[in-house]
Amino acid sequence: MTPAATLSAYQGWLQGLRAGTPFVLVVTPFGMVFGVVATEAGLNVFETMAFSIVVIAGAAQLAAIQLMIENAPVMVVLATGLAVNLRMAMYSAALAPHVGAAPVWQRALIAYLMVDQAYATAHTRFEEAPEMPLAAKVAYYFGAVTLVIPFWYLATLAGALVGNQIPAGLPIEFAVPATFIAIIAPMLRTLAHVAAAIVSVVVTLLLAFLPYNLGLLAAALLAMTTGAQIERIAQRRREAR
């Protein structure tokens, strides 16, 4: 095998492509759920596709649709989308030391294509082999999304097209909570994550009387602080030992 330090851009791209391919299995059902739910909510196929192409962030898109079904004010939909996508700033910060020296158009493209799976795959690889040349790192990242992104668009389209033909008796609205729960479940790996999730749920339900989903935003802030504090305490305990 070629040592990482001498990888060509093409070899980097191939490695990324191989690492990213399994994620097609994740984004395809997710894209279809979004396509179905968005058209069921009343968006047309063009608007649904625009959503998936302009935003490429399934969780934020589903959150937006959910609030749109409830006729929440536009600012609330945007603020919630912002909250759901805050993690992207963290991804951006984590990738910057590795590909921050690339030309601005490449960085812009990296930003546009920054889905959870791309970040996770690329960041793991870059930390493993920081000596990879810049061009190979950038190509690796693009390789990781080469299949994922087109499948995301196509799956949305497929969902949007079949959306109207789903029999009325099926509980299709359950797709939204089911998808979110399926995303959350694997994240519950430490006490801090579990505590943050519980605070998020309990506080949102307690503040459900507040207008404009402000309860959710308050709960998210409190939950984030809870997670961070517990992590800090756990870390101190480990260090004290």
Place this chain on the structure above:
Amino acid sequence: MDYSQAQIWTIILGLGVITLALRFSFLGLIGRRQLPEWVLRHLRYTPVAVLPGLVAPQVFFPPANDGVTDPMRLAAAAVTLAVGYFTKSVFWAIAAGFATLTGLMALTGG
């Protein structure tokens, strides 16, 4: 849903701009500078702080059941959570949750 065309496009394009700005943030600023640790620590918990609260009302008081707690939907949500936790597979978790709900609905004729 009752939004004007202008509102729908404000949401789509607005969310696009916000998301791109978040994604480009540190890459754009050529951030070899690291974020302070306390900021990273908070950012780590954003998904797990936002998403559970977002789904909680739909799980406990589903609009499809006129906002009344539905044991079948609770059971399906619990199955989704358990399968997702143990398999770490989004796909299987959703499939198991759906199978549970449609199965229970078929059994009870609901």
